[in-house]
Structures are given as structure tokens and as C-alpha cells.
Amino acid sequence: MAGPVLEMRSIVKTFPGVKALSDVTLTVQQGEVHAICGENGAGKSTLMKVLSGVHPHGTYEGEILFEGDTCEFKDIRASEQRGIVIIHQELALVPYLSLAENIFLGNEHATRGLINWNDTLKHASELLRRVGLSDHPETRVTDIGVGKQQLVEIAKALSKKVKLLILDEPTAALNDEDSDKLLDLILELKKQGITSIIISHKLNEIRKVADSVTILRDGQTIETLDVKASDTTEDRIISGMVGRDLDHRFPERTAYEGEVGSAPALEIRGWSVHHPIDQQRKVVDDVSIEVKRGEIVGIAGLMGAGRTELAMSVFGRTYGRYAGGQVFKDGTEIRTKTVPEAVRHGIAYVTEDRKHYGLNLIDTINRNISLSALGKVAKRGIVDEQAERRVSEGFRKSMNIKAPTVSEPVGKLSGGNQQKVVLSKWIFAGPEVLILDEPTRGIDVGAKYEIYTVIDQLAAQGKAVVFISSELPELLGMCDRIYTMAAGRLTGEFSRAEASQESLMRQMTKDKEVTR
Template sequence: MQSITKTFPGVKALDDVNLVVREAEIHAICGENGAGKSTLMKVLSGVYPYGSYTGEIIYQGERVRFGDIRASEHAGIAIIHQELALVPGMSITENIFLGNEPRRRGAIDWKYARRRALELMRQVGLDEDPDTLIKDIGVGKQQLVEIAKAFAKDVRLLILDEPTAALNEDDSRHLLDLLRGFRDRGITLIMISHKLNEIEAVADTITIIRDGRTIESLDVKGDEVNEDRIVRGMVGRELSSRFPDHTPEIGEVFFEVRDWTVRHPTAEDRLVCKGSEFHVRRGEIVGFAGLMGAGRTELAMSLFGRSYGRYVSGRVFKDGEEIQVKTVADAIGHGMAYVSEDRKSIGLNLLDDIKTSTVAAKLKKITKRGVIDRVREHGVADDYRKSLRIKTPTVDEGVVKLSGGNQQKVVLAKWMFTDPDLLILDEPTRGIDVGAKYEIYGIIHRLVDQGKGVIVISSELPELIGLCDRIYTVFEGTITGEVARSDADPELLMKQMTAMKKSPTS
């Protein structure tokens, strides 16, 4: 890719970007959210057609000018976006061949499609019945379906945008092994990822993009590449620590949960929360650690206005008095806020602009006699844009145009606007870069310095250990232990995350 420049109204997303990828290599692209990584890959794959950008693409020795994504697929290029493009109510076979159905005598040949789907599934290590519906398999397996779908189109260059962002450690490891196997078979791979340890382990070459420009390309074996070197290129400065310095000032217990028990929303005999008990002090960051499916999100959502599952028993106390949180409005009214792990479908309405999203959770703060004060709405949103460093020229932009990290900041702004006493953050840094993570950690510190309490649910143990003052561990809906920051290490946490028996508290 030579001198690629791409402009959107009010912003230059790519500015003279150059990229050289060798055949049969894994080429990683790194950069902060909003650096232009996904935009560059959309140019390459024809999502942004020739004519909507300047510059040239040379593919297998020839200049190519893709008019749409079908043209790039015909050339052997396939892209798998961070938000998987699968239809939940259709089978694996139907999804693999969606828009590319094999035909015989004018009709879809489902017998051949099913047989071919099985072959493709074997190639990607997916052991499922091809008639299984997408909604009935996990995210890790859905990712494999997307790869099988690309292979059905005879892919020679596979682009993966944040392929492991939503995967647990086992699924991530399996996928990375799979990518190595594809490379060994002569397939070229371009991978966008914020997980620097994975990039370092699997990539042959790393290209760093910052503010829409190419900074450098590194040969992983020859350039003594490590995480600090990558971070320096991404953010343009040294990050001596992944976490800002912070001295907590922890006060008294102000939020307490006792005997919280909740059933699964459809499976009557399954408890997703089993007698959970925990507390939060003012000025304290409390972590929740657990393997995928442990029940951390279920606990958080059920507490936040019973927005998940079927309540069985339990009491919630704030400042020593029992409170009722039967609805989301109740929870917000009692000073609770919940930032979902799924910012795309739960945290934000992607049809809204930034200013509308920012004030959505507490409209009465900017309403006079039932009418929204548009001047105040714009002013509030712009203040958060500046204080949270949301990269956008104006708060009138649609949130759908923002990068993942900047969308996450809008979700944070939305709930900070409600002025909560307790902020629950579910996977707050999933899929965002190291620089944006650092900024979000700083925001969390500012909140607790105001005497608020923050709960952080995270699948990254180093994040919990580096950020939280105390950590609870969860296994199969049960809180199995409580660890002080001074005692926390990955081995101890993992032991308590995989044990049913409740451990003594620290």
C-alpha cells in the first residue's frame, strides 16, 4: 500500500500511509484507538472503494483498484471485522456460504454445502454439527466460523481485526496456533490487535501507525522487539508504568450486598449467583476476577436494577440502610451506574450522536419544564469530550464513527454524567489500546479520589492486580475468596477462581 490517504468530513483518518507485507507472514498492525488501523484495512479490502481514497495498492505484483468487497474477495482477500458478521438464527453451514451459496441446476445445493462446510470446519479446528445455529455456540467458535467462511472463498490474504478481543485465554491460544498453521500453509495474514503479548508471540513483522501515519515497521526476530518498544511507537513516548501512580484514600464501607441469589433467566434449575456477599468502601477500587462464565457479569447486571436473571433472594445496603433496586431507574436513583462489557449493543445506541449519548442516562439534569436544553446538552457533552480526551472534531458526530476506545469513553461520560456513588465497570478496557487504557485508569482514579466506589470486572489478571485495592474471585456463581492488593498474584487468584470452596478472606 503506497501513500494511502483517506479523509472523512472534518478529519484525516490516513495521511500518506505505507505498508509492505511479505507473502506467507503474519503481519501485525498496532496503534492507539483512532490511529487508522481499521480504516487502512477497509481500504485494502474494498469496504472503502477505489476513488474514496488516494494512493495505490500493489497486490501480487499488480496494481489493484477494488470497487467493493466482492472484488477483493475475488482476488483472494478476506477481512474478518471485530464485530462478527454472522446471522445468529442461521446454521453454521448457512453462515459459511451466506451470499456465496453453491448452486446446482439453479437451486442451492445444500447437500454439497453441508459436506463442504464440514471440510472447512475441520481446517479451522471446529468440532460442531454444521446444522448448529450460530446463537448456540460461543464467541470463540463463532470466530472460527468466520475464518471458515473466508476459506470458502479461496482466501490467500486474511485480515483479522482484533480476533482475540472477546475470547478467553484458551480460545485465544487455539486461534493463535491456528494462525501459525495457516502461515505455514502459505497463507498471508494481517492482524490488528491491542494484545501486545500475543503480537510479540505470533507476528513476523509489526507495523505501527500513529495519528493516521506510518511510524515504523519492525522485524520481530531482528529488531529486538518487546512490549515497551511497541508501546513507545504507539503513544510517541515512554510509558514507564502501565498504571498511573495513585495513593488511595479509602474510607468507610458504604455499599454492601448480602446473600444475593439469582436464577438463570430461562433455566429454572440453574443459579447464576449463589449467596453472593461483598462490600465496597468509599475511595476504593474493588476487582472481580473469574473465568469466562463464572457469573461476574450476571452478578453485576442483576444488582443493577435486576436487569439480568430472576431474583431469588438478597439485600442491598447503601450507607447502612437497605435500598430497593428492582428496576434500572431504582439503581440510578440510588447512585449506581453500570458500564456494560458490550458497548456496541448495550452501552450505546449507535444511531445517536455523541451529545445525545452523553446525557441519555439522566435527561432530567438538562431538562426545563419537560424540554431538553440543547445548549446545555452540547456544553455538557463538549466538556466531557475535552476532559476525557475523546478524539472527535465535534460532539455532533455519530458514535458509530468513533474508534472502540473513544466509544468506551463516551459510555463512561454517559454514566459519569449521572454522578454515581458506585460505578460498576464490566471489562472497561476490552479491545482498546495501551494508551487509552492508561487514560481510563486515570479516570477511575479521579472518581475514587472524589470518594466514590468503583467495581472493575476484568478477564485480565495483571489489570486487576495493578488497578484494584481488593479483589474478589468468582467461580460458578459463587464468590470464592477476597484478596488484598498486597497479597494478590496471578497464581493465588487463579487457584481461587477455579475452586468451589470458599477461602478465608484476607
């Protein structure tokens, strides 16, 4: 290492009613991969927005030194001119423009206002090869997957002669294969002399690529650790993030089996769904599952296994084209052809994509929570705002939603707190069956534990819970039974005692119907 390339000293950033950063200090060495971790709302993204000029000089207190020079960035362009480039968690690509157009957007190869397309395509091809992509530079962004889009963002950063690359939760929306490719690229860029800062909740990723890790908690720097040191364990990092030791990653659970001989709270029989465009292809093929009251039943599967498609099609047929099957509640067949029908029958679905389908980001916590059951806070068709506020305030306290008031826009909350609002919304509706699709995706270990506790409490109250997750330890830690899916079909069923990561993975990678 050749000494610090970046020093951020005593950074303070305040928003109305919230002190997001309080005397934060960060030092990044030349040529290293430096990880930043902390709970949602710890200040990680805010700190990087200060560094990259999203929050310009004058809106915060403290000092930034880059390559030994004091920097006062007024906007993103100013930081990029120094070689600092940030890639946000929400990708900033234009879907209907080509890869080449996106790479050089705002940084065009042009003379007197005319773009030199030969140079543009040539240099775009070189950058795409550098990040491991063989796609033609004239391919549209909308025609490639999210994993490749993340690599295009890095190619875009390289076009700006990046010296310090900041990646905010770069693998949050990627599958394991795409995540590995991205992490390998970060290590390759390190060999080329590019310093990186990576914000991640995934401690296994930090251990794979990072040299150092700085832990933030409640807007303050807790400590910076050498990742390769023997005493830098996952437990130590977690303890620093949450401010306490987590002896158990999951709450202690006593399985509740329900009344002997009673019908399942939810039973799905022979459920089949065609792809919404390719209607010759079944994305869910003759799947049958059941869930008892008080039981948490997991569904495991790799990308494309059909887990989300099953959940969405049962909940009001919001995905694909129905091809057959029945839904029973407490032994009686019910219709769930529309979302209102499903809700009336006591079924709730917490989507994996909270920002697009679960929340209205520009509206308040208050309104978001009441939306699922407005009739409960309305008189003669008019919402009683005081009643609505009382309900929302109750959830803010009981769910530990970190916000100054329930009038706060949901879009300003961290991912973990947004997820608590989604759960509050559906709990307020009073469901008897909850389908939870990746309920802890993109949130930190502390917030995960809080959400696990809520789910456990709901099951203890006699609710039937379907728990879909890509994280096998999460399913093993939370579920009473686990189904496995592959290529749209059910491939296995395991009790809590039978299930292991190895046994689940074997069934998740085969295409054979389970015998029941």
C-alpha cells in the first residue's frame, strides 16, 4: 500500500429531524478494496453521497482529502473529474439506449456537437471486454440481465478514468453466479491499481474481496478492521454493526402444529401457470403445498425455479396465465382470481420488490400502512385521519420503525425500515395466511433479526406463513418445513430435522416431481 488515497475527517450531515452522520472518519489506502458495513440507516450511503458530491460541499461539516488535496465537490461531475465514481444500488442506465450510448452518456466522443460513432463503438467494445462482457455495444440495456447491467455501470466508470470506484450494494439484486463474476472483477480492477469502496451487508463477500472494513452504527464510526486478521470474525463485525452480541441469528422457536386433524389453513393443489409471453412454457407446473395454522413453511429454489411466480399467481393471479389448480382455506375451496378476492379470504403477499410493488415511496408511513385496509380507519367512505395516525403510530413503535414521525415519506427510510412498513401494512389487514417473498432481502443482520421475531410472533398467534428465500441458512433457521422447487416443479419436502443446506441444494438442482 502506498498510503491513504482518501481521508474523510469529522463528517457531520444533518437532515430535518435526523442527524445522519456524526463525526464520521474514514481512511482508505491506495489500491485496496475497502468495505463499509452497518445496519440500514447507519449512514453508509449518506457518507458516500457526501464523498461523491451528491450532497455538495456546504451541506455538511468536515473535510475530504483525496490524493492529499482538500476537495470541496459541488456536484457529481466535480468528483468524477477527480476520478471518484459512484455506482448506486439503483442502476442509472437508460433501458432503451444501447450499451455504448449508456457508457458515454454525458461523456460523449463528440466534435462540435457531433458524435463520432466509430470511436464510440470501438472504445465501448474495449471497455466491455475489460469488464468481461462480449455483448455488442449496440445492444440495448433492456435486452441484457441485471448482472450484465451492473458490469456496464463499471464499464461506464472506467470510461471516466476512475481512480476510486464506489459500489453501493452491488450484488443486492444478483444471483450467486453473477455476484461471483462481479466480485472477481473488483479483484481484477484492484490488480490494475483501482481502489474500491464496497458497501455490502453480505459478510461472506466482504471476506472474499476486502482488505479492510469500516463499521458504522447510528451515523458514527465504530472501528476499522483488517479483514485478513485472525480476530476479524463475522461475529465481531456483526457485534460492531448492531452494538450487541448476536448469540443466535434467529429467535428461539417452538413449532406450533395446530389442532390435530384440522384442515390446513392454506392448501394449493395441482397449481400450474404459463409464462405471460411464452404461453407454451409452464413456469409453475402442477405444484401442491399445504401450510397449517401456526406453521412457517419455506420454499427454496434457485433463480427461475418458480417460487415468486407461484406466490404471485396464487395471490390474485398477478403473474402469468392460469393453467389449472385449486386453492383451499381451512378445507374449503376459495377463489383468488383477483387481489381483492385474495385479501378478502385473509391472504396477504409481501412482495420481493418492495420499492416497485410494496410501497408508495412518495407517500408517508401513515398512508402506506393504512392502504391495505382503509375501511378500518374510515367512516362512511371518509378516512378518519386521527384513527389512521393512531394505527400507524402504534406500528411505528411496535415494529421499531426508525423515523421521527409517521408523516415521514417512505422513500426517505432505509431498506430495513421500508420492509417493516410493508409488513405493518399487511399485518394491519389482519390476514390469516402471509406469503413472504424474500422478506429480508437487502437489509442488515440487526433488522433481519427484528423481522424474524415479528414473523415468529405472527406464527405463534396462529397465522400460517409461507416463507420464500434465496438464503438457505435463513430457511433452516426459521421454518418448520421446507419445500424445494426447480424449473417450476416441486422436487422435495423436508421437516426441520431432515433439512440441511446440502439436502436442500440437491433437490433445488434437479427437475423431478416430489412423491408425496
